[in-house]
Amino acid sequence: MTDMPDTTLTSDTSHDEPTAGEYDDAAGYYTLGDPIQDAKAPAGPIADRWQTRKFEARLVNPANRRKLSIIIVGTGLAGGAAAATLGEAGYNVKSFCYQDSARRAHSIAAQGGINAAKNYKEDGDSVHRLFYDTVKGGDYRSRESNVYRLAEVSVNIIDQCVAQGVPFAREYGGLLDNRSFGGVQVSRTFYARGQTGQQLLIGAYQAMERQVAAGTVEEFTRHEMLEVIVADGRARGIIARDMVTGEIETHLADVVVLASGGYGNVFYLSTNAMGSNVTAAWRAHRKGAYMANPCYTQIHPTCIPVSGEHQSKLTLMSESLRNDGRIWVPKKKEDCTKDPRDIPEEDRDYYLERIYPSFGNLVPRDIASRQAKNVCDEGRGVGPLVGDFRRGVYLDFADAIKRLGEDAVREKYDNLFDMYERITGENPYQVPMRIYPAVHYVMGGLWVDYDLQSTIPGLFVTGEANFSDHGANRLGASALMQGLADGYFVLPHTIRDYLSEGPFEKIDESHEAVVEARKSVEDRVAKLLSINGTRSVDSYHKELGHIMWEYCGMERTAEGLRKAIDMIRELRADFWTNVKVLGAADTLNQSLEKAGRVADFFELGELMCIDALNRRESCGGHFRAESQTEDGEALRHDDEFAYVAAWEFTEGDEPPVLHKEDLVYTAIEMKQRSYK
């Protein structure tokens, strides 16, 4: 890889075909609105922008902070870190999560690590290189100012976490260890064995619990946010359901932060937690927050393959495994059912090493995923038959064990290997693992400006719930970085600029916006419980997931997407007349919780398909079959699609409105990716 720019340039790559505007695949499914712009990032050299913004953001004096209240929905890295930091600063914070403890947010499940441009390895890393890798990894579909800032504050994150007692892996000299992670050639990933997310989250959680004891943060666990209150043009609170008593509660504040995580569960099977949902974000979308690039989904290449119909979720094997494991399938179809250990070296196809000699097994996730699908489509997959194909490829540690010894491999990956054995009943120290891609992360999310503020004034969105930093694809170990960057170091500065205008005029529960929001929640709960049809919520969710995976998954076509939209509309109409939700409103009711989430997934799923249909190009995790090179690689169309698609919700049967934010690069040159 020699394409590191050392000068500041703007340019675009032009392709021969198609020419601008030749296609409008989504015609009829949307209307075009005014372009949208991020008005908050300062002009000037990219390296100065964040310093400038921090300086220009107005201050709130400590005595006033006590008079200001902040609602934060979510206690993952993004929400937990923000609650702790804003509590320390002296604001009144109310923190919400749907689990029984803030410590259980799904950030806990992240395995592999967190990036930071510390350059402890002296291998040529820098803030600029992390910035560059992240924009390139995102296939030039992210906003450069945001990404630069992310790279810049990454170094502070590690300092902060170490000070909190996060037990990162260390070298014998007692200093921090690093490893390299998919898609990059430097070692900048900090890790805590295979449990990095857990350790980082426990750090943020403990910092937040300290503020609970100090009285600045009030926790509301087992509470589900079901509506945002927008009064007089500003987000002023939320309606939440106490999941134990069923009570519908109103919470008011000066500002609202959504840190509610990703919506990968729209696919039913994903590596997300069972409760991960889009409801918080979708309710905000319906109230005026634009949803950006909803179709950008990351399919992770190293998950444990599906074993049967009963499957409730998929389990990721951290991609750090690709550092030492080698991916292959048999060259010959007839070998696919053999014991892999009996297949001689010359009959194995290490296809990633073959096709991408310089990156090999470390190519970005979308490439690794799509190639796995390709070899399985060719009939060379391994493992049980799923439908007509075997959906699995080998991830083999035999060489690593030979080279490093079993103990060294055990020390690095112990818990992952255990998890694999627990789930599949096979011992990966002896037999190669089987892996297959699964939905893992969503780059899309609510649109935010440089300040992380959505199109609803006073509604900020952080972490996976926003769209901001990863473009069309996310590099490994950078979601944790983003969550903590947003929570510890970005939001606390940008939110003060907004809060400096507060406290805002007091509103109470009689305000018409509150009454309306409350009523809509109560009506919806009552409606779901009253339908009393014949099908379970799960059966709808599964069917929606099938549609999304089939037509809006790893490879998308205009025809398939149109079909999916029709199918989703039909299924959704059926849901609202035929779903069966038992139990009562005023008690713990898990079917009711799920029903509300699935109802929102239908609407999101449709928008994802429309967004994917509109974007007739392949970029990052979004692969449109109509847009590929002769050798089947993704083909971007920068002339037509170098924009963020920000969708505005419309009532009734009106199609959604598309607002385009042009992506302008001043500090980096747009290139077609090449990992060959």
Place this chain on the structure above:
Amino acid sequence: MTDGMNLTLNIWRQTGPDDKGSIHSYQVEGISSDMSFLEMLDVLNEQLNARGEEPIAFDSDCREGICGMCSLMINGEAHGPEVTTTCQLHMRSFKDGDTITIEPWRASAFPVIKDLVVDRGALDRIIQSGGYISANTGSAPEANSVPVPRDKAMRAFNVATCIGCGACVAACPNGSASLFVGAKITHLGELPQGQPERYSRVVDMVGQHDHEGFGGCTNIGECAAACPKEIPLDVISQLNKDLRTALKQGH
């Protein structure tokens, strides 16, 4: 183990905190050995829903053994027969014709909310009382300015893997949360960053532990046997040692 097990499930049902609750018996058929234990319960819940009976409430979220949400007593053992979480228990650990009894965590500090769901808020309150290092955002020194000996870092990590599930409490005849508290004391106490608050921390956390109604530790060891993360019993020795030092120092 062949596919298609038929099982009898004796499950605790309780409509709410004030209900007395009782065991109900259910049959499930055709359970595959590749299913997880919770997927087996999903199958049962779908059946119940289909015949108009309210599904059984139980907690789970990550379903990969890391969030600590799942929490079932299975045949009297916290998280069942294997050293893992309920969600990572698979049906290959059972056989056709088995009768399985499923109950919630039983401990006075964990009141039942509904069916198999309990309130573990007491564990959060123990952390609030001192289970942290006070380091305000932005005040941290450069990460590599304080080296941590590798063995200490490893021990800290090993006990920091506690998922806060409460199986230790459920397994303990005294309903003690000493393993949970000891794990946190040891995690933070092994690290140089944790030293300034080391002794106030242990006193405050133990005080809160007792206040919440968790019982005392009498060294039975059921906790460590039930712990899905294999937190070793010696964290309780560490807890006691730190507590003695703290008291000597007048905390």
